[in-house]
Amino acid sequence: MFMAKSPMDTLHFSCIQIAIALLLFTQAKSTTEGSTSALHPNDAIPSCVAGEKSALLAFRAGLSDPANLLSSWKGDDCCRWKGVYCSNRTGHVVRLDLQGNGQALAGNISSSLLGLHHLRYLDLSHNRFDKVHIPEFIGSINNLRYLDLSGSLFVGSIPPQLGNLSNLRYLNLGYISDNTYSTDITWLSRLTSLEHLDMSGLNLSTLVHWLPSVNMLPTLKVLRVTNCLLKNSPDSLLLSNLTSLETLDLSENHLHKHSRPNWFWDLTSLKYLYISGNGFYGPFPDGIGNMTSIVEIDLSDNNLVGMIPSNMKNLCKLESLVSFRNNISGSIAELFHRLPNCSQNKLQDLFLSDNNLTGSLPTAPVESLSNLNQLYLSDNKLTGHVPVWIGELKQLTTLDLSSNNLDGVIHEGHLSRLDMLQELRLSDNSIAITVSPTWVPPFSLGIIELRSCQLGPKFPMWLRWQTHVMSLDISNTSINDIIPDWFWTAASSVMSLNIRNNQITGFLPSTMEFMRAKEMDFSSNQLGGPIPKLPITLTKLDLSRNNLVGPLPLDFGAPGLETLVLYNNMISGAIPSSLCRLRSLWLLDLSSNNLNGSITDCLVNKYSTNMTDLTLSIVNLSLRNNNLSGEFPSLLQKCPQLIFLDLGHNQFSGALPAWIGEKLSSLSFLRLRSNMFCGHIPDELTELVNLQYMDLGYNNISGSIPRSIINCTGMTQTRDNDDLRDAFTSGVYSAGNELVDYTENLTVLTKGQERLYTGEIIYMVNLDLSCNSLMGEIPEEISALVALKSLNLSWNNFNGKLPENIGALMQVESLDLSHNDLSGEIP
Numbered sequence: 001m002f003m004a005k006s007p008m009d010t011l012h013f014s015c016i017q018i019a020i021a022l023l024l025f026t027q028a029k030s031t032t033e034g035s036t037s038a039l040h041p042n043d044a045i046p047s048c049v050a051g052e053k054s055a056l057l058a059f060r061a062g063l064s065d066p067a068n069l070l071s072s073w074k075g076d077d078c079c080r081w082k083g084v085y086c087s088n089r090t091g092h093v094v095r096l097d098l099q100g101n102g103q104a105l106a107g108n109i110s111s112s113l114l115g116l117h118h119l120r121y122l123d124l125s126h127n128r129f130d131k132v133h134i135p136e137f138i139g140s141i142n143n144l145r146y147l148d149l150s151g152s153l154f155v156g157s158i159p160p161q162l163g164n165l166s167n168l169r170y171l172n173l174g175y176i177s178d179n180t181y182s183t184d185i186t187w188l189s190r191l192t193s194l195e196h197l198d199m200s201g202l203n204l205s206t207l208v209h210w211l212p213s214v215n216m217l218p219t220l221k222v223l224r225v226t227n228c229l230l231k232n233s234p235d236s237l238l239l240s241n242l243t244s245l246e247t248l249d250l251s252e253n254h255l256h257k258h259s260r261p262n263w264f265w266d267l268t269s270l271k272y273l274y275i276s277g278n279g280f281y282g283p284f285p286d287g288i289g290n291m292t293s294i295v296e297i298d299l300s301d302n303n304l305v306g307m308i309p310s311n312m313k314n315l316c317k318l319e320s321l322v323s324f325r326n327n328i329s330g331s332i333a334e335l336f337h338r339l340p341n342c343s344q345n346k347l348q349d350l351f352l353s354d355n356n357l358t359g360s361l362p363t364a365p366v367e368s369l370s371n372l373n374q375l376y377l378s379d380n381k382l383t384g385h386v387p388v389w390i391g392e393l394k395q396l397t398t399l400d401l402s403s404n405n406l407d408g409v410i411h412e413g414h415l416s417r418l419d420m421l422q423e424l425r426l427s428d429n430s431i432a433i434t435v436s437p438t439w440v441p442p443f444s445l446g447i448i449e450l451r452s453c454q455l456g457p458k459f460p461m462w463l464r465w466q467t468h469v470m471s472l473d474i475s476n477t478s479i480n481d482i483i484p485d486w487f488w489t490a491a492s493s494v495m496s497l498n499i500r501n502n503q504i505t506g507f508l509p510s511t512m513e514f515m516r517a518k519e520m521d522f523s524s525n526q527l528g529g530p531i532p533k534l535p536i537t538l539t540k541l542d543l544s545r546n547n548l549v550g551p552l553p554l555d556f557g558a559p560g561l562e563t564l565v566l567y568n569n570m571i572s573g574a575i576p577s578s579l580c581r582l583r584s585l586w587l588l589d590l591s592s593n594n595l596n597g598s599i600t601d602c603l604v605n606k607y608s609t610n611m612t613d614l615t616l617s618i619v620n621l622s623l624r625n626n627n628l629s630g631e632f633p634s635l636l637q638k639c640p641q642l643i644f645l646d647l648g649h650n651q652f653s654g655a656l657p658a659w660i661g662e663k664l665s666s667l668s669f670l671r672l673r674s675n676m677f678c679g680h681i682p683d684e685l686t687e688l689v690n691l692q693y694m695d696l697g698y699n700n701i702s703g704s705i706p707r708s709i710i711n712c713t714g715m716t717q718t719r720d721n722d723d724l725r726d727a728f729t730s731g732v733y734s735a736g737n738e739l740v741d742y743t744e745n746l747t748v749l750t751k752g753q754e755r756l757y758t759g760e761i762i763y764m765v766n767l768d769l770s771c772n773s774l775m776g777e778i779p780e781e782i783s784a785l786v787a788l789k790s791l792n793l794s795w796n797n798f799n800g801k802l803p804e805n806i807g808a809l810m811q812v813e814s815l816d817l818s819h820n821d822l823s824g825e826i827p
């Protein structure tokens with residue numbers, strides 16, 4: 001069961017897993033190496049056995065080695081070749097370490113390897129043996145103790161011959177490729193010395209009883225079967241052989257069963273247990289309480305409910321409890337009370353974001369948390385104040401309390417001893433952060449998320465000392481102040497910067513181009529002055545709803561810009577041709593400014609050398625409510641992906657060009673309201689099959705409605721609008737929140753009222769031709785536009801009868817035909 005994940009949570013969670021995986025890997029590797037008497041190839045004594053040298057050369061001959069990894073494989077002493085290790089006692093090759101790292105070997109594995117009779121260790125991981133099967137003869141390398149084929153891109157079935165490797169201690173078949181599978185693993189049961197088994201990513205979907213084969217391996221310490229499409233996991237092992245098992249990773253399978261009983265709760269030797277992403281449901285299992293060796297447990301992304309069991313108090317070795325996205329409920333105080341309380345508190349990581357925890361954080365310090373590094377409690381239902389004892393958790397690197405109902409004040413006392421803190425996340429609470437303007441924090445944060453906390457009215461001075469921040473969100477924090485100059489220096493390395501929705505005044509600095517941000521949201525403030533050259537790294541910028549003046553920059557300076565949102569400012573002048581250099585731009589909203597002049601045609605763009613093949617990526621373009629003039633912009637011929645176009649409330653004039661139908665074939669929303677367009681509605685316009693919204697109201701359009709309007713299936717069929725949604729929302733996710741949170745709005749005149757449509761505009765189907773000089777009969781074809789919700793033909797010169805079938809427009813909520821010369825009966 002996969003829940004909507006907030007990206008940051010996922011990030012942390014996987015980093016931890018990787019770190020653990022690496023740790024375990026190193027451990028496993030060193031113990032296995034210790035058991036061979038391998039020697040560094042530079043040690044003098046042995047020289048190569050002749051037969052083994054020719055076996056190695058034959059092996060190399062089958063390989064393709066584009067990166068020349070085996071260039072050292074020459075000369076007599078094969079014990080000195082890269083990746084070849086000989087026993088310093090016998091001189092035999094005992095180990096081949098041919099792990100590919102970015103650069104990789106490919107080709108065929110020659111059976112000449114069988115000539116290495118003393119080979120104990122074979123690592124072929126992370127090479128590119130794609131399209132090749134794992135050779136069956138590997139099962140005949142009798143002395144093998146260690147075999148690593150992970151990530152080697154072999155395809156097909158795992159050969160059961162591997163079951164002949166009765167000396168094997170370590171077997172890694174993890175994530176070999178997407179097309180590796182096994183339909184029978186009974187051969188495993190013959191590997192009775194096996195200590196480490198990784199089959200992650202192997203397609204084991206056909207296996208029903210997979211566990212009995214594994215249960216034949218009494219020495220097994222590590223078992224990893226994540227992402228194996230396993231569907232079955234028995235309630236118990238009547239007789240368990242797995243008494244040495246320390247690591248079990250069952251995560252991301254399809255077990256979908258009750259949390260108990262389950263065979264693994266009986267494995268009291270377990271130190272690391274990962275069962276996330278399996279659709280386990282039911283109460284938080286009390287079997288955990290018997291796992292007294294447990295160091296780390298991850299139960300995330302299941303549907304566990306209830307409180308953690310009280311017997312967890314005994315888990316004195318527990319370092320990490322990970323349970324993102326479950327439904328743990330009950331009071332946080334009770335949960336803390338049930339955490340291990342031992343002479344030495346080992347607990348380092350407590351990950352409980354996205355659960356159903358309630359109540360206040362306890363007022364007295366919680367002894368079990370005294371060594372905590374990371375505390376994630378976001379997206380629960382916590383209330384009350386943040387207690388001051390949080391400030392005594394001196395090892396704390398991450399404090400995440402966001403999206404709860406916490407209130408009260410956080411002051412220096414909460415923060416002054418958190419020297420190690422790297423991430424402070426308190427967004428979406430009613431917390432006020434009140435510190436003295438002279439306070440110097442002891443920490444240097446990488447992530448600051450304080451959205452909707454109360455930081456103002458003064459600009460928070462302590463941010464001055466936070467010069468290594470990657471992500472800063474102080475949006476909606478009641479700051480009512482001028483932005484200090486130091487801020488731009490302190491924030492110069494921030495990648496995601498959000499100060500939206502405050503009352504911040506001041507100018508954007510001329511040095512802005514030297515910042516390193518990818519995303520900036522300064523919208524809804526009172527920033528003035530012109531827009532300077534932008535950071536070269538910038539992809540998303542929202543400066544809407546400020547007091548910006550002056551012309552747009554002649555050189556935007558951000559070649560990768562994707563969204564540029566500048567509506568509701570006082571930007572003046574013409575739209576510069578430098579816009580044509582923004583080849584990735586897909587959302588441009590310049591509406592409600594003072595722009596004037598006609599829209600540049602990029603053919604005369606001095607910045608680009610060859611404009612004949614120019615195409616822009618623009619999908620959503622809004623220029624409404626400016627003073628733009630000239631003809632319908634011919635630049636739009638270069639915008640084949642345009643879906644939404646709003647030129648309303650300007651002074652555009654001239655006829656609508658016929659090329660709209662051909663060049664803007666994706667167009668769904670066309671709004672030209674309140675301009676001075678004249679001439680006929682070109683027939684070609686009705687080639688826009690997706691057109692569902694056409695507003696030509698308040699222009700000078702003459703002629704009649706083309707009968708081919710029936711070809712606009714956007715108006716004849718109610719479509720599935722999900723594909724449209726992306727065109728209207730910027731969909732930028734940053735730290736789980738939409739940064740540059742853009743929703744297109746339109747006002748539609750229906751039932752005599754201007755009505756504001758926000759996100760739901762995608763469902764609006766509208767034909768508005770009001771206040772023009774159209775004439776003739778209203779064509780019968782109009783009544784085929786049955787998806788219409790609003791039809792306004794008022795204030796024209798239509799005459800004749802109403803279309804017979806107009807009653808077929810069942811979805812219409814607003815129909816206005818007034819002020820025409822229509823006659824006859826209302827059908």
Ligand SMILES: *[C@@H]1O[C@H](CO)[C@@H](O)[C@H](O)[C@H]1NC(C)=O
Nearest residue numbers: 037038039040043087088089
């Ligand atoms: C082999 O080399 C290792 C490491 O240099 C050494 O510790 C070991 O004693 C040597 N074994 C023999 C048999 O020489």
Ligand SMILES: *[C@@H]1O[C@H](CO)[C@@H](O)[C@H](O)[C@H]1NC(C)=O
Nearest residue numbers: 061062063064106107108109
């Ligand atoms: C691997 O074997 C196949 C089939 O025998 C052959 O076509 C291919 O050339 C071989 N590849 C190399 C690198 O020798």
Ligand SMILES: *[C@@H]1O[C@H](CO)[C@@H](O)[C@H](O)[C@H]1NC(C)=O
Nearest residue numbers: 139140160161162163164187
């Ligand atoms: C190796 O295993 C296969 C299949 O499991 C078996 O048929 C074969 O006899 C074994 N070979 C040897 C040499 O043991």
Ligand SMILES: *[C@@H]1O[C@H](CO)[C@@H](O)[C@H](O)[C@H]1NC(C)=O
Nearest residue numbers: 178179181203204205206229
């Ligand atoms: C896994 O294997 C089964 C049966 O061999 C196959 O039907 C299925 O498509 C495979 N799944 C994936 C994701 O490869």
Ligand SMILES: *[C@@H]1O[C@H](CO)[C@@H](O)[C@H](O)[C@H]1NC(C)=O
Nearest residue numbers: 192215216217218239240241
């Ligand atoms: C435990 O392992 C031994 C050795 O592989 C095997 O003989 C025995 O059948 C196993 N017991 C169970 C219950 O599988």
Ligand SMILES: *[C@@H]1O[C@H](CO)[C@@H](O)[C@H](O)[C@H]1NC(C)=O
Nearest residue numbers: 265266285286287288289290
């Ligand atoms: C925990 O172990 C005790 C003693 O072995 C046993 O009685 C109890 O049933 C176990 N609890 C669970 C939940 O497995």
Ligand SMILES: *[C@@H]1O[C@H](CO)[C@@H](O)[C@H](O)[C@H]1NC(C)=O
Nearest residue numbers: 003301302303304325326327
């Ligand atoms: C928690 O429970 C609610 C209500 O039963 C359910 O809608 C939601 O999906 C559950 N969440 C998780 C993460 O299991």
Ligand SMILES: *[C@@H]1O[C@H](CO)[C@@H](O)[C@H](O)[C@H]1NC(C)=O
Nearest residue numbers: 313336337338341342367368
């Ligand atoms: C934890 O242990 C200490 C010392 O044994 C004890 O004073 C305290 O009450 C315990 N806390 C909880 C929550 O059980």
Ligand SMILES: *[C@@H]1O[C@H](CO)[C@@H](O)[C@H](O)[C@H]1NC(C)=O
Nearest residue numbers: 305306327328329330356358
């Ligand atoms: C969440 O907690 C509330 C209050 O404790 C409880 O009524 C509700 O059933 C819980 N929801 C789930 C899905 O556990």
Ligand SMILES: *[C@@H]1O[C@H](CO)[C@@H](O)[C@H](O)[C@H]1NC(C)=O
Nearest residue numbers: 608609610611612613614615
């Ligand atoms: C511009 O590009 C077009 C199409 O790629 C090409 O035919 C033309 O020769 C180019 N013109 C110049 C001046 O490079």
Ligand SMILES: *[C@@H]1O[C@H](CO)[C@@H](O)[C@H](O)[C@H]1NC(C)=O
Nearest residue numbers: 686687707708709710711781
């Ligand atoms: C609708 O489009 C088709 C195909 O482009 C065309 O043949 C037909 O004449 C059009 N219908 C009307 C009423 O113009």
Ligand SMILES: *[C@@H]1O[C@H](CO)[C@@H](O)[C@H](O)[C@H]1NC(C)=O
Nearest residue numbers: 567589742743744745756758
């Ligand atoms: C759309 O309307 C909402 C609600 O009034 C407003 O917050 C938002 O800024 C508007 N978006 C645009 C692009 O005007």
